[in-house]
Amino acid sequence: MPNPYVSLLAEVPVTRREIEIGGARTAYWVYGDDADTAPADPRPTIVAVHGFRGEHHGLEPVVAHLRGIRVISPDLPGFGETPPFAGQPHDLDGYARWLRAFVEAVAPDAVVLGHSFGSIVASAAVAQGLATPKLILVNPIGAPALEGPRGILTRLAVFYYLAGARLPRRLGDALLRNGLIVRVMSNAMAKTRDPALRRFVHEQHDEYFSRFADRDVLHEAFVTSVSHDVRESAPRITQPTLLIAAEKDDITPIEAERHLATLFPDARLVEIPDVGHLIHYETPQAAASAIRDFLRETAGR
Numbered sequence: 001m002p003n004p005y006v007s008l009l010a011e012v013p014v015t016r017r018e019i020e021i022g023g024a025r026t027a028y029w030v031y032g033d034d035a036d037t038a039p040a041d042p043r044p045t046i047v048a049v050h051g052f053r054g055e056h057h058g059l060e061p062v063v064a065h066l067r068g069i070r071v072i073s074p075d076l077p078g079f080g081e082t083p084p085f086a087g088q089p090h091d092l093d094g095y096a097r098w099l100r101a102f103v104e105a106v107a108p109d110a111v112v113l114g115h116s117f118g119s120i121v122a123s124a125a126v127a128q129g130l131a132t133p134k135l136i137l138v139n140p141i142g143a144p145a146l147e148g149p150r151g152i153l154t155r156l157a158v159f160y161y162l163a164g165a166r167l168p169r170r171l172g173d174a175l176l177r178n179g180l181i182v183r184v185m186s187n188a189m190a191k192t193r194d195p196a197l198r199r200f201v202h203e204q205h206d207e208y209f210s211r212f213a214d215r216d217v218l219h220e221a222f223v224t225s226v227s228h229d230v231r232e233s234a235p236r237i238t239q240p241t242l243l244i245a246a247e248k249d250d251i252t253p254i255e256a257e258r259h260l261a262t263l264f265p266d267a268r269l270v271e272i273p274d275v276g277h278l279i280h281y282e283t284p285q286a287a288a289s290a291i292r293d294f295l296r297e298t299a300g301r
Helices: 006-010 056-064 092-106 117-127 151-166 169-176 179-189 195-208 215-227 254-263 284-297
Strands: 014-021 024-031 045-049 070-074 111-115 135-138 241-246 267-272
Touching: 006 056, 014 092, 024 056, 024 092, 045 056, 045 092, 045 117, 056 070, 056 195, 056 284, 092 117, 092 215, 111 117, 117 135, 117 215, 135 284, 151 169, 151 215, 169 215, 179 195, 241 254, 241 284, 254 267, 267 284
Parallel strands: 045 070, 045 111, 111 135, 135 241, 241 267
Antiparallel strands: 014 024, 024 070
16 A cells, blocks of 8 residues: 655655664664764754554654654664563563663753653653653553553453463464454554555554564563553653644543643643544644644743
């Protein structure tokens, strides 16, 4: 299925790079002029953290609409092209420490953006001392996933990931990478009625949703994703924060997102209608517009 954002992405230079973080290799992509080749470039820089089971490609539709803004997008450890942590669990503390070290090494003082599971990681890292002037959370997990509008489906997901971890390795891996189950997940999240856009969303999930290192990493990350949410970090984040929420999100209902915004000392909420948990695929232009407005309005702070 043709990528509806491919023409915009083609105009954005991209460079793949690697860096050692905590003794392990992290793969990341720089969209826009590389900071090493344009050190005096005054344009803002965003470090973007993707969601659960995804990798950096998932945020490219938003990046495509952020012309004039440098975006640095790493693959989380254990996903995409970044190997798992060595000798430590893939829990929230581990991911938060990794993100803090990554930003400090690659883009000190960059604005930090997290989508979905990435919102949990980004907010925890900032609450623990990651120096960033601003925080942006897209589809933030603002309440326990098990209590969301589709809590039953989430409980089925708990069983699914547990089975994948407990079955013999070959069977468990096959279950977790099963294309039919990935398509069920994709259909559950997609809200667009545009058949071409739906096909694109499904193709993206088919291509990138199973690029995890192994079943153990996936299970640990899933347990982390359903055991935490942004609420626990919000009161400790003093930086200006933008929440971009979907009115039809099945993971965190919009009422919970409105409450989440009140927990930050300095936060604003942008609600996007007629979309669910896939803002980055279905309404990236609206998300990018909110990000631009936020960066412009808080430029002097």
